[in-house]
Amino acid sequence: MERRVLDIEPLIALDPSWPVISLAQAQAALTVPGSKFEMDVAEIRGVPTRVWKYAPPSLAFLIQAARAYGQNVFTIYEDERVTYEANYRAVATLATKLLEMGVAKGDRVAIAMRNLPEWPVIFFAAASIGAIVVPLNAWWTAGELEYGIDDSGTRLLFVDDERHQRLVESAPALPAVERIMVARASGPLEGRASRLEDLIGTPTDYAALPDVPFPQVAIDTDDDATIFYTSGTTGHPKGALGTHRNLMTNIMSAGYASARSVLRRGETPPDPTPRTMLTVIPLFHVTACSASMMGVIATGSTMIFMRKWDVVRAMEIIEREKVNITGGVPTIAWQLIEHPDRHKYDLSSIEAIAYGGAPSAPELVKRIHEEFGALPGNGWGMTETMATVTSHSSEDYLNRPTSAGPPVAVADLKIMDDEGTTEMPLGEVGELWARGPMIVKGYWNKPQATAETFIEGWVRTGDLARLDEEGFVYIVDRAKDMIIRGGENIYSSEVENVLYAHPAVTDCALIGIPHRTLGEEPAAVVHLAPGMEATEAELQAWVRERLAVFKTPVAIRFVHETLPRNANGKILKKDLKILFEDRVGVAA
Known part of the structure; x- marks a missing residue:
């Protein structure tokens, strides 16, 4: 039976000198002892695993270190601009308040809201005191939200006004929830509900908050940090239990992948510099929260949120704020390219348009490069891998437009047969398995599903894929599709x-x-x-x-x-x- 899939030829004529070095040579150069991408071996759940030696140890460490960016703008939402200093003060204040409420290490704290400046404040405040943050899908119905809240055993629930209104009728059926904190409430609140602003004010107030001591809670890098629910389209979603190491790994993986592309071009990787990102994918998914926000914070960059996606509004923001990076899903890139009024806006600041979560047309890769002068970016990951396992950008993406790229240095991939017992020969299609420090612990309260999916450090992805001779992965389908x-x-x-x-x-x-x-x-x-x-x-x-x-x-x-x-x-x-x-x- 034919097992191969169609290859698409490179979309543009690349410099004949590219690549200057191979992937293996780039990895060796970037990971030498003493370098920022040096690797080490750690035992994770009994399995020796390659890790980034100098990855931040925890979310608490990251957000405290980011205070050094001071007056750099962290988030922009409409006319609200929150600096790193203001964000730090809000996180420290809210973390202190959570401890006073009795929130303890391991307690679940859920967030159900659109992308707002309050979102990262809540996320880091809860995670910094050892609570497990549960980002809930803001698109879910009341019944679906209720499932996630009950399944996770959430004690404290943070919602925006829209989610609060959606849950009002269901709230009495949430027995584990002790308090509901509502951001931007449009009316009076009753019962367990109270205003988030009573604790930390509005985003415009954050800069004036007192400089309270940051709570010091002992957190190990492999402690539980998050429960992200899978986006499965059949049955109830499963909660993927992630660790601080999972999220911190993405910071280093993103930096490594960027440096690898530069080295392949024969250039010296520059030091990280702040960039402005138009973030149009929801923070309740690992792509935005882990793959994007962690790197933004580590580099002192800026995230811009939109109330809802609108291509004209997006072009206005790109022009006004000199946005360097945007994307999210291929549809967004197409809408920017094809809008008849695109020529009316100065979009020249865009350096990269990246997306994940869905395959894209090879033609899109070419048009991003030709029409914006920007570098396209893609990659592969899933909720169970806390996002990034492979990264694909620049010339490598233009050269292999149907690939999802090669794995980062701390990740391994293999292709297994249907039974999961035999590794397939190079180039053959089978189930993709992935291993590395980004793989989550398992599924929350689902031991059987965990045992079936997570095997000795590997995760069975359910994706059908193949690997080429250089290690580039090609996702050909979901097994169920x-x-x-x-x-x-x-x-x-x-x-x-x-x-x-x-x-x-x-x-x-x-x-x-x-x-x-x-x-x-x-x-x-x-x-x-x-x-x-x-x-x-x-x-x-x-x-x-x-x-x-x-x-x-x-x-x-x-x-x-x-x-x-x-x-x-x-x-x-x-x-x-x-x-x-x-x-x-x-x-x-």
């Missing part, structure tokens, strides 16, 4: 990449629809670029010319909007099946 047509495997990304290569296609998804004799068949949902046209027959012919006939979508549905995604950018394929109800049971 692979389509099996009459015994033949069809990997979604393979067909999606071909569709993306068509000049009219900017968003697409391949799904399986039931078939009476074949089991299932491939079908596609497509969103076309503004002003472009393509027919079902044209796109089917396009795929048929490039792939085996059995991989050609038997039906294609066109939608006016980009495809539905969850908060982490993953396309909700189950929501697309309704478009093909007329095809169910159709014989070949």
Whole structure:
């Protein structure tokens, strides 16, 4: 059975001298003893594991060290600007108040709110006294929020006004919750609920807070720090129990990946300098919280929050604030590129557009580089890996636009067979397993699921992938999304990449629809670029010319909007099946 997937050629002509050094040479140069990326070996849950020797030990250490950035702006939300000094004072004040409330090490403190300046204050205040922070999906319904609150055993709940209103009717059914702190409440509060502003004021008040001593609680780097819930689309989500080491690892991994790209170009990596980032993905996901915010704080950079995504508003912010980095999911990059008024705004400050959570069209990689002069960025990770395991950017991404990049130096990848007992030969498709100091402890209160997924330091990802000879990983599908047509495997990304290569296609998804004799068949949902046209027959012919006939979508549905995604950018394929109800049971 054919196991390989289609490779896409490099999108631009790269300097023939690139790469100046190999990945192995770059790693050796960056990790020499005494360097900032030197590695060590630590025993994590009984497994010897490579770690970053000089990673910060805890979230408490990080936020106290970041006070040195003083009057650098940390967060911007509309007309509210919070400096690092002001943020530090708010964190120290709230952490002290939490201790006075009786919050102890190991207690769960949940956050259910949109991206606001209060969010990182709550996060670091709770984590700094040893509590376990539970970032809840602000997009969830009241019932879903109630599940996360009950499942985690949350004692103290922080919400914004919108989430509070959503939970008002459910609040009596939250037996473990002792107090509810509401940010920006629009009306009077009753019962367990009180205003967050009564403790720390509004963000504009943070700079005037007293300089209270920062609470000193003994925290080990492998202590529990967070419970992030998976974004699974079937059944209840599982809470991934992360540690301080997991989050601190991402700081070093991001710096390492950036330095590796520079070395591959033959240049000397510069010292980190503050950058301005337009953050449009929610902090309740590891991509924004771990992969983005940790690095922002470590470098004294600035995060800008938007109440909701709006491409015109985003371009205004980029121009006014001289934003250097943005992204999040591919849809955002496409909307910036294709907006008819883009030329009216000065977007020249953008240096990088990065995204994760979903594969992107190879054409997008090229257009980011050509139209913005910016470097594209992607990578692979998941809730169970606290985000970054691989990082893909710059020339490497332009050279391998369908890859998710190579692993960072402290991570290992392998491809295993369906049974999880045999490692697959190089280039073959199987289940991706990952190992390293970023892997979480397991699932909260789910020992069986933990035992099935986390094995001797490795996490079984459920992703189908392959590795090339240099260690670059190619994610070809989620195991549960692979389509099996009459015994033949069809990997979604393979067909999606071909569709993306068509000049009219900017968003697409391949799904399986039931078939009476074949089991299932491939079908596609497509969103076309503004002003472009393509027919079902044209796109089917396009795929048929490039792939085996059995991989050609038997039906294609066109939608006016980009495809539905969850908060982490993953396309909700189950929501697309309704478009093909007329095809169910159709014989070949």
